[in-house]
Amino acid sequence: MTQKINDLRDRMIVALDVPTVWDAYRIVSTLGDGASFYKIGYRLAFAGGLDLARQLVTEGKKVFLDLKLHDIGNTVTEGVESLTKLGVTFLTVHAYPQTMRGAVEGRGDAALRLLAVTALTSYDDGDLKDAGYGLAVRDLVRMRAQQARSAGVDGIVCSAAETEIVRDVIGPDMAIVTPGIRPAGSAVGDQKRTLTPAEAIRAGADHLVVGRPIIRAADPRAAAAAVMDEIASAA
Numbered sequence: 001m002t003q004k005i006n007d008l009r010d011r012m013i014v015a016l017d018v019p020t021v022w023d024a025y026r027i028v029s030t031l032g033d034g035a036s037f038y039k040i041g042y043r044l045a046f047a048g049g050l051d052l053a054r055q056l057v058t059e060g061k062k063v064f065l066d067l068k069l070h071d072i073g074n075t076v077t078e079g080v081e082s083l084t085k086l087g088v089t090f091l092t093v094h095a096y097p098q099t100m101r102g103a104v105e106g107r108g109d110a111a112l113r114l115l116a117v118t119a120l121t122s123y124d125d126g127d128l129k130d131a132g133y134g135l136a137v138r139d140l141v142r143m144r145a146q147q148a149r150s151a152g153v154d155g156i157v158c159s160a161a162e163t164e165i166v167r168d169v170i171g172p173d174m175a176i177v178t179p180g181i182r183p184a185g186s187a188v189g190d191q192k193r194t195l196t197p198a199e200a201i202r203a204g205a206d207h208l209v210v211g212r213p214i215i216r217a218a219d220p221r222a223a224a225a226a227v228m229d230e231i232a233s234a235a
């Protein structure tokens with residue numbers, strides 16, 4: 001269930017896509033009070049990132065564990081049960097019905113909020129076709145948002161470009177979390193469905209995930225502040 005976002009800073013989630021815990025800590029201390037929410041993906045999770053997640057939570061930061069779980073239902077249930085003990089805010093699973101149902105069972109009554117990844121933001125219609133899907137991105141996102149709602153997860157990961165169709169399907173209570181955020185002029189890289197921070201907020205995204213435009217900036221603190229300024233002006 002969506003919780004009111006009291007701190008505007010929580011709308012920006014900085015992706016700690018770095019090789020070591022030491023690199024991650026350097027970013028966290030550089031950003032200081034300029035960021036309150038961090039995402040740990042598998043690069044870092046496989047290199048001590050789960051202990052870092054616990055530590056950041058202890059220090060009052062919010063953590064999004066982006067593990068994109070996908071397996072048989074029982075294995076997902078058991079994996080999620082273990083992860084409920086870390087104290088993180090968000091965990092991703094792929095938006096397959098069995099996977100999502102398994103994750104909801106594993107979460108039980110814990111405070112952990114489950115996000116369902118609909119269609120990766122590096123995919124366009126051609127990539128989906130290559131992967132064997134007969135649906136356009138927007139249709140797959142809509143279908144998976146419906147299934148996510150039925151499964152009882154707490155939010156959706158999609159491009160901010162799909163916020164409107166997703167909100168229409170899931171209603172006001174689930175969170176919409178959008179990677180593929182690119183401030184004007186920043187390199188797009190492998191992302192294919194991008195919006196600027198201001199566009200994403202205006203479109204109705206709850207949280208924006210920003211990685212390389214901040215962590216690879218010459219001045220990450222200034223880059224994060226610029227994203228926050230855009231969020232504040234559009235909110």
Ligand SMILES: O=c1ccn([C@@H]2O[C@H](COP(=O)(O)O)[C@@H](O)[C@H]2O)c(=O)[nH]1
Pocket residue numbers: 015017041066117119120121122157158179180181189191209210211212213
């Ligand atoms: O659909 C998705 C799901 C997750 N991600 C993750 O978000 C960040 C984006 O990083 P950038 O450097 O800002 O591109 C990254 O950790 C991805 O694994 C996503 O991009 N799209």
